[in-house]
Amino acid sequence: MEANITERRRQTRSSIYRYLYETKEFCSRQSLSLALGLSLPTIYQNLTELMDGGLVCYSGETQSTGGRKANGLSIVPDARIAVGVSITENRLRFVAADLRLNELAYRKVPCRFSSNISDYGAFLARELELFLEESQIDHGRLLGIGIAVPGAITSGGHHIVLAPTLGLRDTDLEELTRQIPYPIFVENDATSSGYAEWFIRGGQSSIAYLSLENGVGGAVMVNGAAYAGDNRRSGEFGHMCVEPGGLPCSCGRHGCLEAYCSARRISDDLGITLKEFFDGVENHVWEYELLWNDLLRHLAVGISNIRMALDCNVVLGGFLTQYLAPYLPLLKRYVAVNDPFAKEIDYIQLGVLSRHAVPLGAALHFVQEFLSTV
Ligand SMILES: [Zn+2]
Secondary structure (H helix, E strand, O other): OHHHHHHHHHHHHHHHHHHHHHOOOOOOHHHHHHHHOOOHHHHHHHHHHHHHOOOEEEEEEEEEEOOEEEEEEEEOHHHOEEEEEEEOOOEEEEEEEOOOOOEEEEEEEEOOOOOOHHHHHHHHHHHHHHHHHHOOOOHHHEEEEEEEEOOEEOOOOOEEEEEHHHOEEEEEOHHHHOOOOOOEEEEEHHHHHHHHHHHHHOOOOEEEEEEEOOOEEEEEEEOOEEOOOOOOOOOOHHHOEOOOOOOEOOOOOEOEHHHHHOHHHHHHHHOOOHHHHHHHHHOOOHHHHHHHHHHHHHHHHHHHHHHHHHOOEEEEEOHHHHHOHHHHHHHHHHHHHHOOOOOOOOOEEEOOOHHHHHHHHHHHHHHHHHHHHO
């Protein structure tokens, strides 16, 4: 009985907090009472608790409601902070984010990944402490550390099944995270960035996220959760065949999307940086234009296959995407050729989190956990 009452009170407080978190409108005690069907004394009591806990504050706005001025209310975004870490073969990235996934601090550490995972774990723990110190993160507000790795991991996040770029196979993650004294969550990197892009778009129920970096990967987000598949290999768009018998791929087969559309294809084939490549494309360097056109045509095949299978928006992310905007109309024309349904290709979107989507998505795990338990 007592427990039921406590739980009911928590749910009421939670519904008030969630409403303030989600609403874009001006919000006062009166409008909360109307919207949630709760009495003013109940609203007042719960707001007092939320304000005492530092989670809600007056927004500084006022609005007139029938002669009286009502004070606006809002959540306090940095009442809690989550940290995201992205591990790749040649760098570590840290990001601190508030409850709205605003970036509060960022740090990049160039370093080679070491297959001596316990040594690397100690290095990671030290660099994390440095980041927290430098960014003056209050430990009392820290929710946890999300870690994104470029590999397939088991559902509990305790084990790496395979991470080719890190040279890991069947590896226990305990070794990596043991020396970090905060709550930890480990996720695949493409799933993390897909999660962040889904969240920041607010309201889109499902997206397919296609990440274009040195590897090509992705994630399928359905109603705010990653669709993992039976073997946690859903969203492996990089190894969809787009040209049977075509270019060799890192997976050992031929004709995969990754073989055609990875950033590595540009840097390895031509031995130049992406910036140099796109400057060349813009200046009509014939060889560069030819490669870029071939990449776009195969990307279009990949995108239309994803669209045919999932019938949702396809969000393009990863560092190659920062150069894509001028070529989006051409890419859409190529996609239109393969799409028997759409009159207009309005389902391709460019990622908005640009280069920090991976660590932000890792941090997002703890933000969502907090929002579901507040
Ligand atoms: Zn492949």
